[in-house]
Amino acid sequence: MPKAYQLTKSKYCKGLNCPKALYLSVHQSNLATPPGPAQQLRFDEGTEVGILAQKEFVGGVLIEEDHTQLAQAVEATQTCIGDKSIPAIFEATFIHDGVLCRVDILKRNPDDSWDIYEVKSTKEAKEEHEDDVAIQLWVLEHCGLKVRNVFLKHINPEFICPNWNEYFMDTDLTDAARFKVLKEVDSFLSKQKLLLSQAEMPDVHLGSQCGNPYVCEFKDYCWKDVPAGSSLELYRSKKKYDIYYNQYEFIHEIDPKQIKLTEFQNRQWLASKQDEPIVNLEGIRKELLKLQFPLYFIDFETVAFAIPFLDGMKSYQRLPVQWSCHLMISPESEVEHIEYLVDVDSSDDPRVACAKSLDRLFQRGFGTLIAYHQSFEIGVLNELADQVPEFEEILRESVKNFWDLEQIFQKSYYHQDMAGSCSIKSVLPHFAPELSYKDLEVQDGGSAEATLNKMVRGLLPADEVQARRHQLLKYCKRDTEAMLVILENLLDLTKVKLS
Numbered sequence: 354m355p356k357a358y359q360l361t362k363s364k365y366c367k368g369l370n371c372p373k374a375l376y377l378s379v380h381q382s383n384l385a386t387p388p389g390p391a392q393q394l395r396f397d398e399g400t401e402v403g404i405l406a407q408k409e410f411v412g413g414v415l416i417e418e419d420h421t422q423l424a425q426a427v428e429a430t431q432t433c434i435g436d437k438s439i440p441a442i443f444e445a446t447f448i449h450d451g452v453l454c455r456v457d458i459l460k461r462n463p464d465d466s467w468d469i470y471e472v473k474s475t476k477e478a479k480e481e482h483e484d485d486v487a488i489q490l491w492v493l494e495h496c497g498l499k500v501r502n503v504f505l506k507h508i509n510p511e512f513i514c515p516n517w518n519e520y521f522m523d524t525d526l527t528d529a530a531r532f533k534v535l536k537e538v539d540s541f542l543s544k545q546k547l548l549l550s551q552a553e554m555p556d557v558h559l560g561s562q563c564g565n566p567y568v569c570e571f572k573d574y575c576w577k578d579v580p581a582g583s584s585l586e587l588y589r590s591k592k593k594y595d596i597y598y599n600q601y602e603f604i605h606e607i608d609p610k611q612i613k614l615t616e617f618q619n620r621q622w623l624a625s626k627q628d629e630p631i632v633n634l635e636g637i638r639k640e641l642l643k644l645q646f647p648l649y650f651i652d653f654e655t656v657a658f659a660i661p662f663l664d665g666m667k668s669y670q671r672l673p674v675q676w677s678c679h680l681m682i683s684p685e686s687e688v689e690h691i692e693y694l695v696d697v698d699s700s701d702d703p704r705v706a707c708a709k710s711l712d713r714l715f716q717r718g719f720g721t722l723i724a725y726h727q728s729f730e731i732g733v734l735n736e737l738a739d740q741v742p743e744f745e746e747i748l749r750e751s752v753k754n755f756w757d758l759e760q761i762f763q764k765s766y767y768h769q770d771m772a773g774s775c776s777i778k779s780v781l782p783h784f785a786p787e788l789s790y791k792d793l794e795v796q797d798g799g800s801a802e803a804t805l806n807k808m809v810r811g812l813l814p815a816d817e818v819q820a821r822r823h824q825l826l827k828y829c830k831r832d833t834e835a836m837l838v839i840l841e842n843l844l845d846l847t848k849v850k851l852s
């Protein structure tokens with residue numbers, strides 16, 4: 354008899370995405386990478402959205418027992434079910450045949466049937482949510498509950514703060530959940546239980562499931578032995594897993610007559626074959642000659658809230674709260690560094706404060722605004738223009754003057770060290786290894802966003818605020834400094850003199 358393992362709703366869904374992830378999460382959970390600050394922020398926001406959803410069910414009762422008190426949680430749930438004065442149960446807990454599930458919201462109907470509400474902090478129902486609710490339906494019906502409807506309660510994409518009565522939207526997943534219960538759940542559960550009873554970890558190839566629908570917590574572990582230069586570095590290739598496992602382990606081994614490569618992938622192939630960077634000097638020169646003084650090397654940091662607090666904002670709408678700019682007024686002038694970071698003690702609307710700071714910056718006149726991955730900066734400026742009409746004109750004008758440094762690496766320059774990525778952190782070490790982010794306390798955009806989010810919401814301890822501000826300023830400055838250094842290297846390489 355296989356040992357009876359206790360599956361949970363989330364483990365079941367994990368196992369559908371990747372059996373190895375399920376196996377590891379049960380038998381070797383220590384191999385998981387702990388959530389980083391950005392991921393933890395999303396988890397915390399999910400919890401806050403869940404609590405907000407409970408407010409729609411007045412009189413609902415929370416099952417407070419946590420995962421260490423499951424028997425008591427199941428018992429408390431049954432007590433609530435028996436009490437007809439209770440209209441809804443939050444975190445209702447059920448176990449059937451070794452499968453545990455906690456229902457976010459279980460609503461009692463007048464005919465003694467129940468509606469399941471799974472709460473998500475997304476703006477739409479996604480395919481994977483169907484499995485999430487199907488396993489709940491399976492458990493509850495096996496526990497003898499009459500379930501009438503199954504809903505996904507998610508954020509209404511049209512919600513605008515402060516129309517709180519329009520914050521949530523319910524998507525009816527009853528049919529999808531019933532279909533899965535009928536056709537899939539039993540057989541998937543049997544397979545998962547059998548898998549967990551095996552002594553050997555399943556041999557699962559790396560694949561798109563490692564990063565989709567979310568980055569797997571075991572990715573660092575599973576990918577640690579992938580060699581540099583492997584075909585898994587092929588840029589934006591849907592076939593890279595097949596190529597890697599079934600044809601060519603390394604990019605330099607690929608036969609382009611057998612595998613159709615994009616222009617970018619072809620540069621990757623040439624670079625690995627010749628063991629040197631592939632550079633289109635003429636293409637880079639042509640782009641560099643478009644630059645006009647003053648040159649603004651600019652980078653924004655933003656925050657985005659599931660539950661926004663500023664009137665007129667949507668959920669997850671980007672709010673720029675920090676920028677860094679290295680500025681060259683003319684070829685002869687010294688490079689200036691100018692920066693902005695929201696003052697959380699100010700009573701000013703942060704959107705207006707940021708727009709004002711940019712208005713001051715752009716008073717030097719428009720030349721070229723150099724960004725790395727310009728669609729982000731342009732999007733942020735356009736959204737800010739929508740929100741702050743008094744500065745709309747100058748903000749809209751600014752977006753006409755962008756020049757994207759990333760494009761050089763997408764079209765005209767590839768070095769093997771980039772490992773199939775054009776991000777600034779992949780490009781920078783090749784040009785300026787001394788300028789890495791490793792010496793900084795904040796080393797990536799996700800950590801910066803998590804810190805800014807807490808700072809803006811007043812959740813940072815008062816004695817930490819100054820130190821954190823300093824760290825954030827250093828991080829954002831490094832981004833624009835890196836852009837400046839990369840551009841200087843490209844100018845040297847192409848012998849272009851800007852005038």
Ligand code: SF4
Nearest residue numbers: 371374563569572575
């Ligand atoms: S990293 Fe990929 S292969 Fe490894 S457990 Fe996660 S999804 Fe499965």
